[in-house]
Amino acid sequence: MESAKLTLDPAFEVGPVERRLFGSFVEHMGRCVYTGVFEPGHPTADDDGLRRDVIELTREMGVTAVRYPGGNFVSNYEWEDGVGPAADRPTRLDLAWRQIETNAFGLGEFMAWLREVRAEPVMAVNLGTRGVGEARDLLEYANYPGGTRWSDLRIKHGVRDPYGIKVWCLGNEMDGPWQIGGKTAAEYGRLAFETAKAMRRVDPSIELVACGSSNMRIPTFGSWEATVLEHCYDQVDYISAHSYYDAVAGDRAGYLASAVEMERQIEGVIATADHVAAKLGSRKRLKVSFDEWNVWSQSLFGGESGLDWAHAPRIIEEEYDVAGAAVVGSLLITLLNHADRVGIACQAQLANVIAPIRTEPGGPAWRQTIFHPFALTAAHARGRVLRVQATAPTMPTERYGEVPALVAAATLEDDRLSVFAVNRGDQPLPLEIDLRGLPRATAISHVTVAEDDTAARNTERDPRRVEPRVLDGAVIDGGQLKAVLPPVSFNLVQGKLS
Template structure:
């Protein structure tokens, strides 16, 4: 195979990474909350009922922000059901997932969990069955000092100081007809603007996320963004995007090519944002909050139950997807796309944190274990902080999934301020070894200080039965000759390597 050549030059830079791009998502769905992050009586549970083994894995994964409480769940959720004495809270039927919600975990409990896990909360308000008044009451409860009805209620329930939640999502997937309270773009745009306007009058420090498309294949994609932003651009700071990819049956080449769709999705919406702000004569930039993303995978050997098969249960085990080595490669490339787009994508939430399309899996009363996709996320969060380099690639490609040129080697290179390294990340989409040559110009390079690979001889290998089956290993497959790295990527692999930089570049903060 022809050598893939990559050029990294100090002068070619994209943007600085917002740490919140390494976020996740906790929704009241299946076992995400109950027996996921919260399980009183578990051997590792603390006094608040939170599983400390899950918190440790969340920290190990490097999660920086978590969106809550939904998701489809939020569109039929009354936030006041989840505050006050737990014994007095109502049991409700959640229409989104046809389950019984006990409301044991609500706003205050989640905020305690977020503090323990050291993550920044990203809250969503109900614009499906609720509206402006409920959004304002929740915002007052969370962010305003004592002295008025809802802030005094927070104090009465044990929290004197405001939480100061910065980021608020105005609804969820309102473009989808599956959503409780689904609206047209005109209907949603008007409601979102009036809600956001009022929320910023109450607390001018907050930033707001309006709903974009729930997938790039929606019939309304593009026009939805244009109409919604035409109403909300004066109060909106972000527009949200959601995307999950499946299609493993189409073959590895087409499956792994789908990250290019994600990149095109981001570029298209960025253009729409700019078009609307120019038309409105605004100087602001509306950024992207990609607050649901992931791979959708349910292997045949794992029998999964749907909400239709077991309706109206408490925390039913639904859609507990088991990821393969192959899935982890697409997952890694999707995260590459997000980080490469850091000039516009400031927040992203891998969906979901535990048990459903998750990196972290739990057993009721038992162990916690991680899926193969846990590792690319953890390595990018640990090393992919700083400035994204605008590296140039010249190498072999293939045609698949509607894309004429899919590079066999996907790459992301970040200069990490704190570690003083160029962190290089690669996905080899080929089912054979790929020679790679990387020229580093404008930096005084040192040695490779870290080199880790994630791969397996069986691309369908999972961690379901053997929790250690797919895990990273150290590897020495690259050498440094002056300012050039030479090496060979293993077939269908993810790799991270860190190249030390002897002199701190002048673009550093």
């Protein structure tokens, strides 16, 4: 059996683990909000209608930041509809997902939910059907202490202290032809600049995310980022990246190797941003906000035009298997390995819609397979990300050619070494980790998400079919940490420094 090898040395690092890498996404789409995070009358619901079972699972998952309210939804959203007494809020047509939006859940409910979850908001503003003025007004409502029209309205609504929202997304996927109020790169770049300028005058402390391409496969990828940033580079802190990885389109090995595409996208966006910085003579370095990512059989979705008007319909409620968990684990590893330039990442979405958490109205909530690699990584990726020098056997894919069977990252905090590793291959993979730079490593543990049946899933009837399990056999011997990674698996191998 061919083995994979890693070399770790604490003198060589990528950068600190950014806690915002473990973000999620709540959009008014399908059942993510209604009967997902919010269901008045549910047996676990609190006085605000928030499902406590989902709150507890979100905490367990380790979510640190949540993007809201969209997504495509935000480009037709009027934020004023979602504040104030719920009985006075209008019902609207959401053009993004052909849904009837009651606005029973809005900014106040979202912030109350976040307090319970113990995460920070990543708020998006509508730059599709609206613009500079409405973004400025929302920021004033949310962050200004009082004594002005919009801040006093927040106080009238029962919220005396400002929300203090730090991260703001300037629209969503504005290059997409599906987007309500889509723009050319030049149009959007100018609008982003003017919106950012106005928002910073209200609150100079905020961090702003400009819209990058909606995916790497769109024809304008790269040129969009370049044009947008030439207009607004000095006014923003991040450029966004979005991507979904399809389990149906293409070969299975290519799906398992999806992280190859994520890595190329991150490096392409960084290169474009740095090119603009050089062109402008700017010493500032932008970071990437990878604020939509997940595995999704997108090729099976017929698009919003085929949907009937409904309130909180069941759409793209995908069930994930063990292979999906391995892919999600590899994507998390890729984000960690770019922690020097990726500052925010949000898995889309949190509940029901291509989600790690599933719920039933009036019924239970449960963890999907993809919940587990996220929870393990969020819990144990701490301190500094070390540079991983790896060699591994390769596997053929139609999409990417020959790719390594192993993808891995390592973090070090005080006396704890954590190695996150995915075996993308169909055979067990012996792993040897050279710890000469960490001679005090002693105790060891190995947790895996793997099953003999890689199509195994968690369901309402069998919610614990796939769970992390401890493996025996990992050892440290002669400065070498040795473990065997099961086929198609996500793994956490840890050592303690004495």
